[in-house]
Structure formats: C-alpha cells, structure tokens
Amino acid sequence: MFPTPLEKTSRSWQISYQVLLPIALIIWLLPLIAVANFSIKPESDFVNGNYWGLPGSFEALNNYGKVFFESNMPRYLWNSLWITIPTVIGAVALSCMAGFALGIYKFKSNLPIFFMFIAGNFVPFQILMVPVRDMTVSLNLYDTNLGLVLFHIAFQTGFCTLFMRNFIRALPFPLIEAARVEGISEWRIFLYVVLPLMKPALAALSVLIFTFIWNDYFWAVVLTQGPDAQPVTAGITEFNSQFRAAYHLMSAGSIVAALPPVLMFFLMQKHFIAGLTLGAVK
Incomplete structure (x- = not known):
C-alpha cells in the first residue's frame, strides 16, 4: 500500500533513482535558471537572438543597477x-x-x-x-x-x-x-x-x-x-x-x-x- 523505502529496493533501482533525481531537479528548475541567465545578458543578445547561449558580456551589475x-x-x-x-x-x-x-x-x-x-x-x-x-x-x-x-x-x-x-x-x-x-x-x-x-x-x-x-x-x-x-x-x-x-x-x-x-x-x-x-x- 505504501511505497517501499529506497534502502529496501534493488540496487539497480537505487542507481536509477540517484541518476534521475538530479535530472528531474534540473528540469524543474530550468525556468528559474533561464530567468537568472537572462538577467545577466546584455540587451544586444536578445536583439541578435542569443536567448539560450552564453552571455555576450556579463551585465549583472549594470542590469541590477538599472533595476534598483x-x-x-x-x-x-x-x-x-x-x-x-x-x-x-x-x-x-x-x-x-x-x-x-x-x-x-x-x-x-x-x-x-x-x-x-x-x-x-x-x-x-x-x-x-x-x-x-x-x-x-x-x-x-x-x-x-x-x-x-x-x-x-x-x-x-x-x-x-x-x-x-x-x-x-x-x-x-x-x-x-x-x-x-x-x-x-x-x-x-x-x-x-x-x-x-x-x-x-x-x-x-x-x-x-x-x-x-x-x-x-x-x-x-x-x-x-x-x-x-x-x-x-x-x-x-x-x-x-x-x-x-x-x-x-x-x-x-x-x-x-x-x-x-x-x-x-x-x-x-x-x-x-x-x-x-x-x-x-x-
């Protein structure tokens, strides 16, 4: 009726769990990671279509300074x-x-x-x-x-x-x-x-x-x-x-x-x- 504790499962399932958990966590945090990445990009990256790549230059201080x-x-x-x-x-x-x-x-x-x-x-x-x-x-x-x-x-x-x-x-x-x-x-x-x-x-x-x-x-x-x-x-x-x-x-x-x-x-x-x-x- 209740889920079996991880320690009592097979070794293969324990390894699968340890591998899949970080992947699921990254997928769940992906929107937040994307927003954090966007917040340090220069405006030119968005004009040039560089949405998901590395920032052309790191503008964290400039962006957050403008915000505040x-x-x-x-x-x-x-x-x-x-x-x-x-x-x-x-x-x-x-x-x-x-x-x-x-x-x-x-x-x-x-x-x-x-x-x-x-x-x-x-x-x-x-x-x-x-x-x-x-x-x-x-x-x-x-x-x-x-x-x-x-x-x-x-x-x-x-x-x-x-x-x-x-x-x-x-x-x-x-x-x-x-x-x-x-x-x-x-x-x-x-x-x-x-x-x-x-x-x-x-x-x-x-x-x-x-x-x-x-x-x-x-x-x-x-x-x-x-x-x-x-x-x-x-x-x-x-x-x-x-x-x-x-x-x-x-x-x-x-x-x-x-x-x-x-x-x-x-x-x-x-x-x-x-x-x-x-x-x-x-």
Whole structure:
C-alpha cells in the first residue's frame, strides 16, 4: 500500500533513482535558471537572438543597477511589503479568533458558518473582478494599498479559518476545561492557553499567506495602476513599452521580486515543516 523505502529496493533501482533525481531537479528548475541567465545578458543578445547561449558580456551589475536605481522597483518592493505584511497579520489574527470560536464552542449554526468559510474558497476569483473593482472605486479605495490589504484579508480569511479551526480542534480539550474550572475568562484562555500551542500552525500559515499575497498578480493589476500603489509583481511590467520589451531588466526584476518569499521560507523552514506535519503521528 505504501511505497517501499529506497534502502529496501534493488540496487539497480537505487542507481536509477540517484541518476534521475538530479535530472528531474534540473528540469524543474530550468525556468528559474533561464530567468537568472537572462538577467545577466546584455540587451544586444536578445536583439541578435542569443536567448539560450552564453552571455555576450556579463551585465549583472549594470542590469541590477538599472533595476534598483533607474526604475521604480524600490517603490514597488515597498508597496509589496506594505500590502503583504498587514494582510498576513490581519488574516492570521481573524482566522485564529474565528477558528477558536468554531473549534471550541458548540452552537446550532457552527457547521453552516464553517461551511460558508469553506465555500468561499471554491468561488472562482475571476468572476469577482468587476464587482470588487466597482466597490473599491465607490469606496475611494481604488489604486491604494489599503484597498488591496482589505480585499486580501477578506479573501484569505476563509482558507486561514479552515486551517486554524481544524488545528484547534486537534488540541487537547481537557486543557481548556481545566482553565475554565479555575475561573479563567475565555479571552485569557485564548491568549494564554490556546495561542501558545498554535505557534507551529501560525508559522506555517504565515509563510503560506505571505507567499500567496506577495506573488499575487491578478488583483495587483485589477485594483491598482501606477507606482503609487502597485506591488512588485505588477510593477515589473514597467520594463515593457509599446515597441520594446527589456527582457534583461524584466528578468533581473523578477529575480529581485522572488527573493523575499524565498528568504521568508528559509528563515521559517523549521517552523513551517513542523506546522504542516504536526498531528501526522500520534
């Protein structure tokens, strides 16, 4: 039923695995390798059709210097931080409280409310484009960081609540009963009993939501325009013009835009894996 451990397979299969794994890894990383290669090429390589060969000259410092000092990339990165960090804090905080209420308290509308949170995750977000844009315009939130933050919090809270509610229900309920017997209020139970036990889940969820929001392109284009509020994913298109596309600068900007979520994952890797695997083994 379960895959046989590699150590117990035949020697020929072990050798095949060791040979095929690096090949599969290279194929999987090939798009990223291509973008990194493009980011150090001069513009003349693209004009001459040298897409996949060695760079005619190494222009890494020149390309990345233009990205940082001759474009609005620092502004776009700042906008992404101002959008992503408040969204992560808001969505995780709301989902912790909603998950606590749905996971601990028993009331008649518990399951319907929980199913409503789940149902929101299955709504195709493309069909919300026009009404959400019209609503942000009517509320004077169009092309603002606050508009994107509020929308992302509302849209991500459903998934976060599903995650947190299931995690809280797996916690030992006698701890909460013991705290109630001691006369501790519900808010203090949440803050001092439940919340400390949720640290692995908080870390895992924060990394996931940070990656989702930072890499969002669709809503960044729909709800913003221009460097005043656009995040970095939409701002990279600044290197395109009507008659010319600066692929070398777009590639350098893409590498810069990809670094924060990668760093976030490696910094939180231990907690992220612990949060995803917690409860897998009783």
